[in-house]
Amino acid sequence: MSNVKWLSNVRLEIGEKQLENGTVETLTSLFHLKIKNGKIVEQLEVSEHIPSGQEVLDMKGKLALPPFKEMHNHLDKTYMSLDWKACTPVANLKERLALEAAELTVLASTAQQRATTMIETLLAKGSTHIRTHVNIDPYIGLKNLEGVKAALESFKGKVTADIIAFPQHGLLRESVPSLMREAMRSGATMVGGLDPAGIDNAIEKSLYEVMDIATEFDADVDIHLHDGGFVGYYTTDKWIDIVQDANYQGRTALSHAFCLGDIPISQQEIVARRLAEQDVAIMSTIPINLGRVIPPIDLLDMHGVKVHFGCDGFYDSWSPYGTGDVLEKATRFCELTRKIDEKSLRNSLKWVTGGIVSLNEKGQKIWPTIQDDASFVFFEAASSAEVVARIPNKRLVMVKGELV
Numbered sequence: 465m466s467n468v469k470w471l472s473n474v475r476l477e478i479g480e481k482q483l484e485n486g487t488v489e490t491l492t493s494l495f496h497l498k499i500k501n502g503k504i505v506e507q508l509e510v511s512e513h514i515p516s517g518q519e520v521l522d523m524k525g526k527l528a529l530p531p532f533k534e535m536h537n538h539l540d541k542t543y544m545s546l547d548w549k550a551c552t553p554v555a556n557l558k559e560r561l562a563l564e565a566a567e568l569t570v571l572a573s574t575a576q577q578r579a580t581t582m583i584e585t586l587l588a589k590g591s592t593h594i595r596t597h598v599n600i601d602p603y604i605g606l607k608n609l610e611g612v613k614a615a616l617e618s619f620k621g622k623v624t625a626d627i628i629a630f631p632q633h634g635l636l637r638e639s640v641p642s643l644m645r646e647a648m649r650s651g652a653t654m655v656g657g658l659d660p661a662g663i664d665n666a667i668e669k670s671l672y673e674v675m676d677i678a679t680e681f682d683a684d685v686d687i688h689l690h691d692g693g694f695v696g697y698y699t700t701d702k703w704i705d706i707v708q709d710a711n712y713q714g715r716t717a718l719s720h721a722f723c724l725g726d727i728p729i730s731q732q733e734i735v736a737r738r739l740a741e742q743d744v745a746i747m748s749t750i751p752i753n754l755g756r757v758i759p760p761i762d763l764l765d766m767h768g769v770k771v772h773f774g775c776d777g778f779y780d781s782w783s784p785y786g787t788g789d790v791l792e793k794a795t796r797f798c799e800l801t802r803k804i805d806e807k808s809l810r811n812s813l814k815w816v817t818g819g820i821v822s823l824n825e826k827g828q829k830i831w832p833t834i835q836d837d838a839s840f841v842f843f844e845a846a847s848s849a850e851v852v853a854r855i856p857n858k859r860l861v862m863v864k865g866e867l868v
């Protein structure tokens with residue numbers, strides 16, 4: 465029977481051992497997992513015998529971790545699969561957008577090919593869910609959306625996705641509001657937005673337009689917010705009001721939100737409480753920029769705000785860097801914030817798995833459980849902490865019982 469198989473010798477984290485110096489060590493053990501129709505249906509201790517005559521895939525002691533979620537990407541923008549091209553320096557966002565606009569029509573014809581290469585890269589690194597923004601703009605209309613949709617279609621069963629209609633060149637201009645609605649009717653699954661102050665020059669009008677489109681199509685929202693300082697803070701606060709009024713708790717996110725790092729800590733705490741209450745998530749790409757603070761992720765986390773990491777668009781007209789390994793973002797954040805012990809390294813994995821971790825804060829096993837999808841990233845490692853700190857390059861990705 466092909467829909468039943470066993471994964472033998474799978475290493476799972478099962479708990480932790482307190483050390484005398486107050487730190488902990490992660491305990492693991494080997495198990496045999498029975499997979500039926502892509503789900504885990506039985507778990508045996510390694511000393512128990514797998515019934516004979518069944519298909520067995522020996523995982524040889526590799527550590528199983530939850531698959532990764534790449535929560536901020538731009539599949540339509542990458543140069544991957546084309547000839548090498550570095551970026552042109554610019555003085556500000558407006559100049560960057562002007563350069564992109566000039567290039568969009570040239571790149572649109574290869575959208576599917578470029579997106580496919582990007583998806584292959586992300587999947588090979590362990591991301592089985594991709595949240596992608598896709599340009600909806602006056603230059604190319606819905607062309608990139610068509611390319612990205614076609615690319616994702618060929619990964620059906622392996623990769624799930626959120627496709628965000630993203631008004632990269634402004635929402636409140638020309639035909640963009642109607643193009644956004646056309647995108648929502650044409651396969652986009654979420655509504656995007658961009659800098660209501662810096663780009664649209666009308667904070668409330670821009671935010672209300674985003675929410676109007678979202679409620680019209682019963683879709684979730686993820687807004688790019690680079691506007692800094694008090695303007696960004698005001699925008700965030702206003703968005704939380706709008707979410708509250710629309711009963712849109714748990715359905716919206718703000719990407720980047722650098723402004724949350726600009727304000728005093730007492731104000732960060734107030735806005736963190738409001739974000740948590742209205743379940744507005746924060747997406748960060750943990751950019752390296754010596755001149756720019758990132759949002760206070762640990763403070764947000766402590767207040768119960770959901771935070772997710774993404775690679776962002778990479779190797780495109782915005783940045784020549786990037787590997788497509790979202791795990792690196794967790795590593796980078798730990799390094800930036802000097803998380804060096806087993807427990808804090810281990811806990812950081814949640815920012816790249818959509819919140820799923822093997823052990824809870826008390827060190828008790830909570831993943832995987834029976835009836836979970838048999839979807840994993842396998843590493844030759846002793847624990848989540850080692851994976852976060854050392855970023856092992858060798859990994860195997862499994863989706864619903866099938867290696868990809």
Ligand SMILES: [Zn+2]
Nearest residue numbers: 597688776777
């Ligand atoms: Zn972005």
